[in-house]
Amino acid sequence: MPPIPELEAIRKAQILEAALKTISASGYANVTMDDICRAAGLSKGGLAHYYRSKNELFISVFKEFFERIFQRSKQTMELYENPIDKLLSFDWLYDRNDPDVNVGYPVLFDCMSLAVREKEYRSLFHDWFENWVSLLKDAIDDGLEKDIFRNLDSESTARAISSVYQGIATRWYLDYDSHPTEWAVESFKKAINGLLFPNNR
Amino acid sequence: MPPIPELEAIRKAQILEAALKTISASGYANVTMDDICRAAGLSKGGLAHYYRSKNELFISVFKEFFERIFQRSKQTMELYENPIDKLLSFDWLYDRNDPDVNVGYPVLFDCMSLAVREKEYRSLFHDWFENWVSLLKDAIDDGLEKDIFRNLDSESTARAISSVYQGIATRWYLDYDSHPTEWAVESFKKAINGLLFPNNR
DNA sequence: TAGGCAACCGACCGATTGGTCGATTTATAA
DNA sequence: TTATAAATCGACCAATCGGTCGGTTGCCTA
DSSP: OOSSTTHHHHHHHHHHHHHHHHHHHHOTTTOOHHHHHHHHTOOHHHHHHHOSSHHHHHHHHHHHHHHHHHHHHHHHHTTOOSHHHHHTTTGGGGOTTSHHHHHHHHHHHHHHHHHTTOHHHHHHHHHHHHHHHHHHHHHHHHHHHTTSSOSOOHHHHHHHHHHHHHHHHHHHHHTGGGSOHHHHHHHHHHHHHHHHSOSOO | OOSSTTHHHHHHHHHHHHHHHHHHHHOTTTOOHHHHHHHHTOOHHHHHHHOSSHHHHHHHHHHHHHHHHHHHHHHHHHTOOSHHHHHTTTGGGGOTTOHHHHHHHHHHHHHHHHHTTOHHHHHHHHHHHHHHHHHHHHHHHHHHHTTSSOSOOHHHHHHHHHHHHHHHHHHHHHOGGGSOHHHHHHHHHHHHHHHHSOSOO
């Protein structure tokens, strides 16, 4: 019956990609289904065939995108051996020329403002955080075993590192002129240092 | 002509307060002018008399609110003498029972997602950041003079502290179950420590 | 060839919403 | 008392948008 068996997967990927770019460019509050249809090269009815409602589509977009970023982070981290290098392997997220980065931050901010009020988005966020935390936690535990770090609560430290990264990235993205990349990278390193090697003042 | 000369100021304050609460509760994208009218106890026409458009009103709401938070932070900081105490005087922003805090974070997230795409909001943000930075910078400069800190670029350190605070607060607010207040305060202290006393590992 | 179904189209509907505008009230000034 | 203008009201308009639905196309199977 279906002309191509994988057609559904192909179309859904097409639609998600088009929706992601459209949302990123206009903001979730301003995006219309027509915009997304146009970007995806489908009609309204065609899109409705794959995603029944705007909310269903948006949730899928966010979920898919976060997964993508997480996988990239994971792979990047795996390139390093040293636990400290692993924990600092997020430089690529401070690269404005990276397409994921450029598309990602606007979407991230949108998702945060949605997460404030809607359970569904909040739990999306929670899951994403947990992924990061477990990634970072593994690196910290590794460092503890190798006696590079001492007396750390690896989980809460992992949470702190990921938060600090995000805080700095927010400024870097929203007010780049005053918060250039060198500032971001350097600040990140120093703050992380304080988290990994506390009480040695 | 006007029955009470200060009526305009009173009404505007009324409207701003009502709008702030409504935006915070529903999200800027879902708030209608009717909602705000109802909350302010005015009719549509009545509100239009003071704010000609939704955008004009919203900008005023955000501006006013940021100013309020900043003034509170400033006053709180002035209660302390020691530069380090000053830099850590933002505990009140980790208090979920504080009305400004409860109302504030949702509005802050909304403003960030607006700032991504709209110049007006971006510069609002920029100004707010600069206020914070100058506050923190003064405290750091004070500490440098008193030889509590050494070899710091006070401005970029101030930017980092404010970013780190915001990153941690974001998690604390959006995912409190996994990021309780004790975690937030402790992480903040450690990270700040790394920024104020670097290269002593 | 006929039947069936997935894929896709786009006109249309109902609901919502920001902003307008003429009407009404109220208080000051002449 | 009257004229004037600020303050306020709420019905109304035009535009937008999400979702629906009847219809068309084209492949697959019997």
